[in-house]
Amino acid sequence: MHIRFDVPADPAYPGRVAAALSSDRLRKYGYIGAVLAAVGAIGFAVSREFAWGDQISPLCTAMVVAGLLSMLYSPWVRLRARRRSSRYAVEGAYDITDDNIMMRSGSESGGIAWDGVAQVKDTPEFWIVYVGRMPATVIPRRLMSAEDVETLRAFMAKRGLLQ
Numbered sequence: 307m308h309i310r311f312d313v314p315a316d317p318a319y320p321g322r323v324a325a326a327l328s329s330d331r332l333r334k335y336g337y338i339g340a341v342l343a344a345v346g347a348i349g350f351a352v353s354r355e356f357a358w359g360d361q362i363s364p365l366c367t368a369m370v371v372a373g374l375l376s377m378l379y380s381p382w383v384r385l386r387a388r389r390r391s392s393r394y395a396v397e398g399a400y401d402i403t404d405d406n407i408m409m410r411s412g413s414e415s416g417g418i419a420w421d422g423v424a425q426v427k428d429t430p431e432f433w434i435v436y437v438g439r440m441p442a443t444v445i446p447r448r449l450m451s452a453e454d455v456e457t458l459r460a461f462m463a464k465r466g467l468l469q
C-alpha cells in the first residue's frame with residue numbers, strides 16, 4: 307500500500323484538526339457537568355420541602371453553576387483552538403505506507419509507525435490515530451480519493467485498529 311495526498315493551506319483546517327483531537331478528551335466534561343447540574347437541580351427542588359433546605363440551597367446552586375460551566379468548557383476550548391490555529395495554515399502532505407504514516411507540514415515532518423498505533427477512531431471527517439492512549443495525529447478522509455479511503459480502511463481493519 308502506498309497512499310499519498312496533499313493538504314492545502316486552508317485556514318479552517320488546523321481548527322478542525324484541533325477540534326477532532328480534543329473532542330474525545332473533552333467529552334467527559336460535558337457528562338460530568340450534566341450530572342452536577344442535574345444533582346444540583348434535584349437537590350435544590352428537594353431542599354424547598356424541608357426546613358433545613360435553606361442550609362443546602364447555596365451548595366445546590368453552586369453545583370448547578372459548576373455543571374453548566376463544565377458543559378460549556380468543551381465548546382470554549384474548541385473555539386479557542388480554532389481561533390489560535392487559523393494562523394498555522396500551511397501546505398502539507400501525507401505519505402502512508404504499510405510501515406508508517408509520514409506527515410509533512412510546512413518545513414516540518416514526522417512519522418508514526420503502524421506498529422506503534424494502538425487504535426484508530428472513526429469520526430465524520432477524520433481517522434484519529436492513537437499511540438497508546440493519546441491521539442497522535444489525524445488522517446483527513448475528504449482529501450483522499452475514494453479508492454484510497456477504502457484501501458486504508460481495509461488495511462486498518464485487517465490490523466484490528468479501527469473502532
